[in-house]
Amino acid sequence: MKAYEVARTKMVQDMSVRTLTNLVSNFEQSDYVLKIDMKGHHERRWIVLNDDVWGSQLRDYVRTESVQKGQKNMTVKKFRTFVNDVIIPEVIKKGDEKSLSKKIQQNGIAESTARFWLHYMGCYFKQGRKDIYYDGHEREDVVEYRAKFIPRFLDYFNDPSIILVIQDESIYRPNEHNNFYWQIDRPGEAINTVLRNKSLGSGTMVSGFITIFGFVGLTDEEMAEVNARRAAKNEPPITMAIRVTNDEVDGLLGDENALTFSYHLFEYGKQRGGYWDGEKMLAQTLDVLSMLEYKFPGKTFVFLFDWSSGHDKKPVDSVILGNMRLKWGGKQPLMRPSTILEDYASPDPDIYRILKKGEPQHFIFQENDPPPFYELTAQDYVGKPKGMKQVAYERGLWRDGMVLRDNNNPERSLFHVLQKCPDFQQFVKSILQEEIEKSGHVCDFLPKFHCELSPIERVWAKSKRYVRDYADDTRQTMTKNVKKSFLLDNLPNETVIRFFGKSMDYAVAYHKGDSVVSAIMAVKKKSHRAVLPSECN
Secondary structure, rough: OHHHHHOOOHHHHOOOOHHHHHHHHHHHHHOOOOOOOOOOOOOOOOHHOOOOOOOHHHHHHHHHHOOOOOOOOOOHHHHHHHHEEEEEEEHHHOHHHHHHHHHHHHEEEEEEOOOOOOOOOOOOOOOOOOOOHHHHHHHHHHHHHHHHHHHHHHHHHHHEEEEEEEEEEEEOOOOOOOOOOOOOOOOOOOOOOOOOOOOOOOOEEEEEEEOOOEEEEEEEHHHHHHHHHHHHHOOOOOOOOOEEEOOOOOOOOOOOOOEEEEEEEEEEOOOOOOOOOHHHHHHHHHHHHHHHHHOOOOOOEEEEEEEOOOOOOOOOOOOOHHOOOOOOOOOOOOOOOOOOOOOOOOOOOOOOOOOOOOOOOOOEEOOOOOOOOOOOOOOOOOEEEHHHHHHHHHOOOOOOOOOOOOOOOOHHHHHHHHHOOOOHHHOOOOHHHHHHHHHHOEEEEOOOHHHHHHHHHHHHHHHHHHHHHOOOOOOOHHHHHHHHHHHOOOOOOOHHHHHHHHHHHHHHHOOOOOHHHHHHHHOOOOOOOOOHHHHHH
């Protein structure tokens, strides 16, 4: 029977003539021996499903390469190249190529397969949105600091004598709305479109301190006692905490007529309240500290801040080498004394004596000090800053021909030579840290870029969701809703505890050595300055 005759039989009515003709021809050419069809037998998706090795490596590649700075974002073609040049050779090297066809082993996967793999991995091509910003999470200095911070952070959580106090700021604007709503779009009928103001309105900043119990709130009687204690220590009354009356929040305070909370509303701007700076931050911190010491007597408070300039502002008299000039006098700051931490060899001990280990060095000329060694006729030098030249001379580090700074020749650079001195390498504490530690408490700083470790970020998210839901484009309503959003009706204690627990989960993941990407996967849910709604419900 000829091939075309077989094609006409009723047994193969569901098969096209061309297909059946090809099958019969191939059968005749193979000496009437049936060959096993290998189509579909080479399953490549097992590579994607291998979470321990290949699948995990592919997903990490998408996370790190999908968005690029200064070059095109990842494409399907680029993903295919990575699979063919990296993954498949590794699969073959490990002896797992049995499930790959020879064509795949030789030529790699096609672009259509690469696109299918991306969808099969749960990836989709869409416009980006805000999420955890981890551009600097794995920077070498950040990882080093995080490795030292996380054990302390976990100890803070587990010590019952310690109460964690988290500080942060957030901006609220009156014209911010919830832009998700049901719309009717039927032909011939009006669309329920809502016109919004183009401007979000002038902002109000909230600077707040939370504990695992939420914002601290004191009654008027308790505040009077706190201010009396401050007056006994010649301290001014508290001004950087918000007093909320029951009428302002529609009776949500319950039986209390008013409560004063550990946050401050600040209308910033050149023509308004100015700008938030280190002085305002210090004043608020000391006010909140007084409230905490009254509310939780006998407890040790650990204040956690981020690394904004207002939090890390140094005292004016801090020993900072970069603030020194070459010679004495001028506009350089008057620095506090430092202690010599190692002995230096004098170039000529018969001519002058250098400072020894354990001795103090003043950076300001004292009453009985001789004039600068390079200007013996100097007048009115007492009480003036010495400058690098004199400081190096008193340590025996001065050599003729030295200059203030020379990056090409560090040996003749005063900055580089003095920078090696241990006392100049010591960490300079901020004003906040000094003042908090004076009170017997602890000041610490979160790792840079790690907002997921800060529970208050999720508090802001939940609060803003409430404020946007009830916005009517007026500042009065916005301010009222901000105050209401921090009360127990919207922010119950169980929710705050859950927010702290989320930060704890991230800390545990980092403590195990996870990178930021792995930590996100370990915690399962994501968080950021703009926290996902699922996290703040």
